[in-house]
Amino acid sequence: MPHDFMPGLAGVPAATSSISDVDGQRGILEYRGVRVETLCSESSYLETAYLLLFGHLPSPREFQQWTTDVTHHRRIKFRIIDLLKCLPESGHPMDALQAAVAALGMFYPGRNVKDVENNYWSTVRLVAKLPTIVAAWARLRHGDDPIVPRDDLEFSENFFYMLTESVAPPVWGEIFDDCLILHAEHTMNASTFTGLVTASTLADPYTVVASSIGALKGPLHGGANEEVVVMLREIGTPDKARLHVEHALRNKKKLMGFGHRVYKVKDPRATVLQELCRRLFKECGSSPLYEVALEVEAAAGATLNGKGIYPNVDFYSGIIYDKMGVDVDLFTPLFAMARVSGWLAHWLEQLRENKLFRPDQIYSGEHNRPYVPIDQR
Numbered sequence: 001m002p003h004d005f006m007p008g009l010a011g012v013p014a015a016t017s018s019i020s021d022v023d024g025q026r027g028i029l030e031y032r033g034v035r036v037e038t039l040c041s042e043s044s045y046l047e048t049a050y051l052l053l054f055g056h057l058p059s060p061r062e063f064q065q066w067t068t069d070v071t072h073h074r075r076i077k078f079r080i081i082d083l084l085k086c087l088p089e090s091g092h093p094m095d096a097l098q099a100a101v102a103a104l105g106m107f108y109p110g111r112n113v114k115d116v117e118n119n120y121w122s123t124v125r126l127v128a129k130l131p132t133i134v135a136a137w138a139r140l141r142h143g144d145d146p147i148v149p150r151d152d153l154e155f156s157e158n159f160f161y162m163l164t165e166s167v168a169p170p171v172w173g174e175i176f177d178d179c180l181i182l183h184a185e186h187t188m189n190a191s192t193f194t195g196l197v198t199a200s201t202l203a204d205p206y207t208v209v210a211s212s213i214g215a216l217k218g219p220l221h222g223g224a225n226e227e228v229v230v231m232l233r234e235i236g237t238p239d240k241a242r243l244h245v246e247h248a249l250r251n252k253k254k255l256m257g258f259g260h261r262v263y264k265v266k267d268p269r270a271t272v273l274q275e276l277c278r279r280l281f282k283e284c285g286s287s288p289l290y291e292v293a294l295e296v297e298a299a300a301g302a303t304l305n306g307k308g309i310y311p312n313v314d315f316y317s318g319i320i321y322d323k324m325g326v327d328v329d330l331f332t333p334l335f336a337m338a339r340v341s342g343w344l345a346h347w348l349e350q351l352r353e354n355k356l357f358r359p360d361q362i363y364s365g366e367h368n369r370p371y372v373p374i375d376q377r
Ligand code: ACO
Pocket: 008, 189, 219, 220, 221, 222, 224, 253, 254, 255, 256, 257, 258, 259, 260, 261, 262, 304, 307, 309, 312, 313, 314
């Protein structure tokens, strides 16, 4: 059969899905048909996760049950903590997270992915435990004890509590929750696709999520949020932004946090994140990084907007996390904590009509080469 090779599978559908939709020309992102901006103003991360996973907004009873289930599964086994303690503290938190999530599956050995009830509890555990693992690693690597989650705190409040041992101002919890909503799902991106390839072999969900975490880490995907803040710090002050951008683009360097395979206008999540930045600054004072970022956006726009390249979700998110005192290398793990609900929604959806991913290739090598013995080469 003849094939059209599409590098990076650009524009090639890999699934039929009703979970989310992106209009890359108009800058619209919907989860289950609901605009992401609406979810940020009206919903919470846990409710949005339910919407993604189960296809509808929960009734009060469903939401109560879901919240209780997730809240009661936040704790992690001491052996997972022991495992984290064994990892080098200089290691990247995404690697620690990936290792811990893969190991998590060993504690919950029900591997039959046709067992609907087991799948529900795996979903609950993964949504509940990723923040605990991220926070535990963040503390352990600095020699501090991990903090046990508090059932009386909401999802985002509890994460900050586990990170810092103090309860953050309510507005932080709200802003962080919105950040999680914005990162929860995004159609057939690289990490979701990776998870689906793994899932198509009927591997267990811990393995699926561990493989997605690996794909998210790279700087062309979720890892860009970290690189953006490193770049903004390097630039230092707004007056140096234009020179930096011009120099980078002249040397054919990509600007991290810009560009997207699907969006040809500004990523709607970047716009909401900017609003969240401004809300946070009103409460806690501004961030010099934001002023630099605005200048970078303006300077880059002159060259890149004509090519349909604008800030993406990774451009402004790190500024918020930085202002909240989160270490730069934890930014991508925060992304994973949110995106786990999207990954699992796709996993559950695919299980209903699974087919092993086994694409083709276009062979470009030789045929019938002779074998030359080693002493004659
Ligand atoms: N800075 C400068 N130029 C860019 C950028 C950028 N950030 N992104 C794309 N371009 C240019 C490329 O140099 C290329 O130019 P050319 O045609 O003159 O050679 C053209 O735009 C097409 O770029 P590709 O990388 O082929 O396009 P693709 O659709 O694969 O790009 C990607 C998507 C990988 C996200 C790209 O924009 C990029 O590398 N951005 C920087 C990394 C980043 O921010 N990643 C996060 C994306 S959002 C997410 O995953 C959560």
